[in-house]
Amino acid sequence: MTDLSGKIALISGTGGGMGRAAALEFARCGALVVGCDLNVDGAEETVELVTKEGGRMRSVQPVDLTSEDGVDRWVADAAGEYGKVDILYNNASVARVGPWDEMTYEKWRYSLTYELDIVYLSTKAAWPLLIAAGGGVVINVASVAAHVGAQFVHQHAHGAAKGGVLAFTKHLMISGAPHGIRAVSISPGLIVTPATQPVIDAIGPAGVEGMISNIPSRRLGKPEDVAGLAAFLASDAASYINGADIAIDGGIMAAD
Template sequence: MADRLRGRIAVVTGAANGIGKGCAAMFAAEGATVVGLDREGGDLTDEVDVARLFAAIGAEHGRIDVLVNAAAFAHFGWIEDMTFGQWRETLAGELDIVFLAIRAAWPWLKASGSASVVNFASANARHALEGSAALAHCAGKGGVLAMTRQLAMEGAAHGIRANTISPGFILTEATRRHMDVEPALREKVLAKNMIQRLGEPEDVAWCATWLASEEARYVTGADIAIDAGATAW
């Protein structure tokens, strides 16, 4: 169906790359007015910057109907090698970046009366991938999963739905660099996948589009795995 998001004001963080870019493009194709945020426009882990960005969006549009928190940053390393600074930077880049955006957007989401928040957990929130040094990333994404369930409860009275998508391994600029560092990673991922291919941003964007639309009006507090079946066995 075309125009599934016609008339919706959608804010997508991390819109310049990867999954965020895929979501922003699909939302626009489905009729949404898309406001893309990325590091060039401000520091999404800085409280003042985030407040400024969302105040400007709210002043221009009067409401936010959809907030997609796709921006993220993580250090990947084994526990023996990871510094406390890297740990804290990862939690800021996985958790703070979501909290700050949602808190700043909350009055404008309430103004919608029928808003959807889409956060990104990960297959790593549910299982470890053998050979992948993702300790801090797993912790951050597990936090997003738990936080979103709480947001679903807090938002229900205001017409705000909150859900997570948990992607498996998706081919993006960042994951391609990760595979360059760990050449065996591709085969490890495919060994866990039921569907024998790696995901693409479009695979995730279709799910985000549904969650952003009124088709998912009865869905909140849910987590949807887009992972080729990796967490199903």
């Protein structure tokens, strides 16, 4: 199992889906998790699940990651309790998808705010603590949509925002290197979560079947798939992986 013993890990969006899976996985690996979410009930339930397994997790909720005050409160909680931060996992995001002719400016701005701006704000707040710790890692969630056009789901704003995450990660790697801070990103394909379920439902059974037929691994992704990769990238075993984007998409991009 990946070893994160004693590491202090900030993970955003732990109220469900990939964030909950990450909180459970990081805690199993020995990390002390500090999560956050707007979803108060979901965030508290994740803490209970981690605790039942014998893990250690704190959570701050509700936290609006588009607010500097909200982000600062979350990061300050970790600093106040543990005195340092070793890992920042920018997992949280909310997208607006739909056909291009229905992509209003409001929807466009919403995606950029909740998928790109929140990565900037969280990283900016945690950065001094990562430096003070003598190094660490920032893991950002990008998307396959940042690399290729989607055939089954219209993702103009989502793809643009996640493309920004990809670029930001590479520049962050340069800024972090002198401080021993690594920056990496993960590009998932379609992962089945409560947030993506409405999109999957809209595609319909035939559409999903068609999508799966184009995935070499012949299935959609699970939150646990991404959580396991994130935990490895956060560990010292991945210390020479820096500035990279790792696709976790069942082979979609490799087969393109």
